[in-house]
Amino acid sequence: MEKEYLFSKKIKCAVCQELFEAKTVRTARLRRKQPDFDLRPRFQDIDPIKYDVYSCPHCGYTALSRYFDPLTKGQISLVLENICMHFTPTEGPEPDIYDYEFAIARYEQSLKCSETKKASVSEIAYTHLKLSWMYRAYGETLPEHAAGEAKQKEEAYYKKAYDGFQKALSTEDFPICGMDSLTMDYLLACIACHFKEYSFASRAVSNILGSQTADRRMKDKALDLKDVIVTAIKKEAEKKNA
Ligand SMILES: [Zn+2]
Structure with missing residues (x-):
């Protein structure tokens, strides 16, 4: 094949x-x-x-x-x-x-x-x-x-x-x-999440959400990623407080 x-x-x-x-x-x-x-x-x-x-x-x-x-x-x-x-x-x-x-x-x-x-x-x-x-x-x-x-x-x-x-x-x-800057932001946000570098990931996602040139599809993907980041940050905080 x-x-x-x-x-x-x-x-x-x-x-x-x-x-x-x-x-x-x-x-x-x-x-x-x-x-x-x-x-x-x-x-x-x-x-x-x-x-x-x-x-x-x-x-x-x-x-x-x-x-x-x-x-x-x-x-x-x-x-x-x-x-x-x-x-x-x-x-x-x-x-x-x-x-x-x-x-x-x-x-x-x-x-x-x-x-x-x-x-x-x-x-x-x-x-x-x-x-x-x-x-x-x-x-x-x-x-x-x-x-x-x-x-x-x-x-x-x-x-x-x-x-x-x-x-x-x-x-x-x-x-x-x-890659254009939005694609790079998205890629780096994903990798940053993997390494639990959530503040960097959040900034990169915000760049995409605030961009005038990002299309709907890109923004939807960024929103999904934002959910992942928010959930992960919450979990980290709970672990610290436990
Ligand atoms: Zn050669």
């Missing part, structure tokens, strides 16, 4: 200039399912996030597709020196479909390359978020007794994404990672 959603696309490596084939998802075919609480998208038959990384088999340079190129000359030198010099070219074709271990390895390599090329704070935060989502999805495929490590990694990358996006908010202009 998953295979039918994929095709191969020729990509030119931004570092070594060699061509390679990357598995790409036919997005027109995707059938959306209910997303997770934090907007992580879900689709029938396939998790397209697994395929959102380009990795050059010749030199090892790897990045999320949206950040694969262009690179500055300085970034190319950094990657050549710190990644490519130590990379053994991959032989043979790619697997027909990626399992989560394979996809996660790609994301880990992508993170290493982002740090090496001194990517923007938001690019690194976005990679952390997607890695966290990959570990969440991987954990869902494991029996509960075996999912502990995946859960820990999911949490650790989630926290890094949260910290990184907050930093990006004060240093970068929108759109950030393709």
Whole structure:
């Protein structure tokens, strides 16, 4: 099933200039399912996030597709020196479909390359978020007794994404990672709730509710989230008073 959603696309490596084939998802075919609480998208038959990384088999340079190129000359030198010099070219074709271990390895390599090329704070935060989502999805495929490590990694990358996006908010202009400020507010409010940082979550939700540009759907989602926050704050207070 998953295979039918994929095709191969020729990509030119931004570092070594060699061509390679990357598995790409036919997005027109995707059938959306209910997303997770934090907007992580879900689709029938396939998790397209697994395929959102380009990795050059010749030199090892790897990045999320949206950040694969262009690179500055300085970034190319950094990657050549710190990644490519130590990379053994991959032989043979790619697997027909990626399992989560394979996809996660790609994301880990992508993170290493982002740090090496001194990517923007938001690019690194976005990679952390997607890695966290990959570990969440991987954990869902494991029996509960075996999912502990995946859960820990999911949490650790989630926290890094949260910290990184907050930093990006004060240093970068929108759109950030393709998100407008309302989408970012919603995403961060969800993550803040997860970490029980309710005052930050409340502020982000208020931004959405007070916005002139947020549509009805967005405001409804923000109202639902506000209910969650209010209930959680009450529960915390009861626990303290008990
Ligand atoms: Zn390359």
